[in-house]
Amino acid sequence: MENLLEIKDLNVIYKTDEAIVHALNGFTLSVKKGETLGLVGETGAGKTTMCLSTLRLLPDQVGEVVSGSIKYRNIDILKASKKEMLKLRGAEISMIFQDPMSGLNPVMRVGDQIKEVLNLHFPDMSPKDKDARVDEVLTLVGITPERKDQFPHQFSGGMKQRVVIAMALVAEPKLLLADEPTTALDVTIQAQILALMRELKEKFDSAMVLVTHDLGIVAEFCESVAVAYAGEIVESGTIEQVFARDKNHPYTKGLFNCIPDLTSTAPRLTPIPGYMANPRDLPKGCKFANRCAHCTEKCMAAVPEMQEVAPGHFIKCNLFEKGASGQ
Template sequence: MKTEELKSLNLQDTPGVPLLEIKNLRAIYKTDLETVEAVNGISLQINKGKTFGLVGETGAGKTTTALSILRLLPSTTGRILEGEILFNGTNLLELDEGVMRAVRGGLISMVFQDPMSALNPVYTVDEQIGEAIRLHNPDYTKEQVEDRVDEMLQLVGILPSRKHDYPHQFSGGMKQRVVIAMALCCEPHLLIADEPTTALDVTIQAQVLAMIRELRDRLGTAMLMITHDLGIVAQTCDDVGVMYAGEIVEAGTAEDIFLGKEHHPYTVGLFDSIPNLTSRATRLKPIPGLMPDPTNLPKGCVFAERCSHCMEICKTEHPKIYVNGTHKLCCHLFDDKLKQN
C-alpha cells in the first residue's frame, strides 16, 4: 500500500532538479524551560550521486538537520518552524506520516554514529537486514530476501557465512558495516551518514571510509556526510557546508573550501585548530571562546564573539550571503564584494 502510494508520488528522479534541496530550514527544540534554536535558516542542495559534507562541531545543528530531513525529530520537543525540504521536487514536510515511513529506508536511509546501539542485540544479523528488506519489498519470497541479504553482506565485505551471528559477535567496524548494509539494502537514493566512523579506531575508520567510497561509486548513491573531521571531508565529499551555531556559514565545492582563497573566519579557525601532520609548528591556533548558547543566540553574526576580524556591524547586523560562483560565504568581510555584484 505504502509503497504504491510512494510510487504514485513524484519522488523519483526528475532531470534538472537536485535530488535534495533544503530551503531556509528552521528547527527548534522546545522544553518548558527554554527554546534551543538548533537550525536557523539553512539552505543546501545535494545533487544526484554526489556527496555533501556537513562539517561542524558539537551542537552546530548537523544531526538536527539530518533528523529534520527524515522528520525524525523527537516528537515531544523537536519542531520544524519553517522551510522546505524538497526531495526530487516534492516537499517531504508535507507528506503524510504513512508515506514518510516508506520514504525512510526506501528512498533515504540513515547510518548513525554508534553501531552498537543501532543493532538489536537479540536478533541475528541476517534477520535484521532481512526485516529491512521485507519492510520495503513485501512481495519478496523468502529466497529472494535471503539472496539479497547475502548480496548486501558481500557488498560491505562481510562473509555471508557469518550472517547467522549476533551483533555482539562482531567487532565495532564490522557492526558499522552491517548497519551500512541495512541502510543500503533497499537501494536508497540518499544515504545520510551521521559521523559513521567516529566510534571506530583509525585503521578501521580507514577501512570503512574506503568501503563507503567504493560503494558510493558503484551504486551511485548520493550522500549527506555529517562529520566534525575535515580530513574525512577531504577524502569523501564533493560539496561542503561548514555549519556553526545552526547556520551554514560557508558552502561550496570541496575545491572552494580546501583550495579557495576567500574563507569565513570560522573555517579558517577550524583548519588552524587541527594539529597538522606536515607542518612543524609547535603551538596550535585555537579559536578562542565557545559556541554561543543556542537558547540565546546573538543578534548579529553568530561567530562575532570569537572572531578576530569582528567589526561593529558584526555585532548588530546578520550578514548577507555573498555568492561567488559555487562558493557561498556568510560574513560581513565580503560586504564590499557583495555591493559590487
C-alpha cells in the same frame, strides 16, 4: 545537475523543560544527484538535527520544525503524509547513525535486521531472493553471510558499523545520510569503512551527505563541502574552492588552523577562541561574531547575507559583501 535534496531556511527547536534550544537557524543546504557532500561543524552545530529533520524523525514532543522547507525530489517532506514518509525512509533516504554500538537491535539476528528493510520496501520479493540479497549485501560490506544468524553482541564495533551500512544500503537508496559513521571507530577501521562507503555509493549511484568534524575525511572523500556553525551553513562550495584557503569564512579558517601541519615549526596550534554561541540564547547578529577577529558593529546588528564569492562558492560573512575589499 538537478537537486535531489533542498533544505531552505530551516528552523528547528528543541523544547526542553528549562529552555528552548534553537538547533537549526535558517539552515540552507542542497545536495545534487549522486553527489558526496561533506557537512562539517563542531558538536551542536545542528548536523544530526538536519539529518533527522530530513527523515522527519525529530524526537517526539521535543523537537519541532518551526519554519522553512525540505524538498526531496518533488516531495515536500514537511507536508508529506505519514504513509509517504514510511515509503521514503529506508528505501529512498537511508541514514547511518553515529554509534554502531547501540544502533542495532540487540535481540534480533543481524540478517533479520537487514532483511526487515527488504520486507518493508520490497513486499513482492520472494523470501529466497531476499535471503540471497542479504547474503550479497553482507558480502559487499565484507562480512561472511554465515554470520547473518548471529546477534549484534557477537560482532565487534567495526563489524557492527558494516552491518549498519549494509542495512542502509540494501534497498539502494538515492540519498544516504551518514551521521559521523566513523567517529565511534578507531582510525584504521575508519579508513576501511569510508573506502567501503565510497565504493558502495558509486556502485549504487547514491548521493551522500557525510556528516563529520574531520576536515581530512572531507578532503579525501567528498566533492563539495558545507560548514555548519550554530545551526546555519556559513560556507559552502566545492572541495577545491573551500580547501584552496583563498576565500573562507573566518570560522572555516579557524578550523583549518586547528589541523596540525607536519611541515610547520609552530610550537602550538591556533585554536578558535571562546565557545560556540549558546543555542538557548542566540545573539541577534552573526553567531560567530564574538569569536571573530574581523567582527564589526554590523556583524553584531544583523545576520549577514549569504555572499557568492565565486560560482557555487557561498560564504555567509560581511567581509565578502559586494563592493567590500575582501579580506
